[in-house]
Amino acid sequence: MNLSNILKTAIRSGNVMYAERIMHDAKTMPAKQFIL
Structure with a gap:
């Protein structure tokens, strides 16, 4: 599952709050942190 699928x-x-938090974290962390 990739970032867009999580969103x-x-x-x-x-x-929505969870999605917004992920989007915020995506701006401050490497994208590979979101690869599950």
Whole structure:
């Protein structure tokens, strides 16, 4: 699962705050931190 899939899942489940936190973290951390 990559970053965009995580965001889509969070938004689809209505967890917008979680998606916003991931987007914020994505700007401050290497992208590979989000590869699960």
